[in-house]
Amino acid sequence: MAAKLAGPPRSSASTIVKSKFALARELGCTHTLSARDDQLVTAVQELTSGGVDYAFEVSGNRGAMTIAFDFTRRSGEVVCMGLESLDARFVPPHSGGSRGKGYSGHFHGEWQCGR
Known part of the structure; x- marks a missing residue:
């Protein structure tokens, strides 16, 4: 919904639950992609002429964060946003194509509005 309000020319959603695609489109996504697709990274890079400006990963899955x-x-x-368990650790990749990319995260609900 935020992307729809911000007005980018395109926005996309990726999930393993294909039944969520209709809702994503209703909320403003112009493209929906299966997170189970082996070619997901290539598809997103082609769709966006090299990659997205902003990626929001909300499943808490470390593999999805790397993707x-x-x-x-x-x-x-x-x-x-989130991690798969209280003892999980995630270290952003620091090699190859990850250079020059920003990273921020909120884990386990510690963020509070109005701080």
Whole structure:
């Protein structure tokens, strides 16, 4: 919904639950992609001429976080929310295509509005 209000020329959603695609389109996504697609990174890079400016990863899955870095363009921003368990750790990739990318995250609900 935020992307629809911000008015980008295109926005996309990726999920393993294909039944969510209709809702994503209703809320403003112009493209929906299966997160199970082996060619997801390539598809996103082709769709966006090199990668997204902003990636929001909200599943808390470390593999999905890494994929978000992979399809974000240089100088883009990756925002991750949550981790799969209380003892899980995630280290953003620091090699190859991850250079020049920003990273921020909010884990386990510690963020509070109005701070």
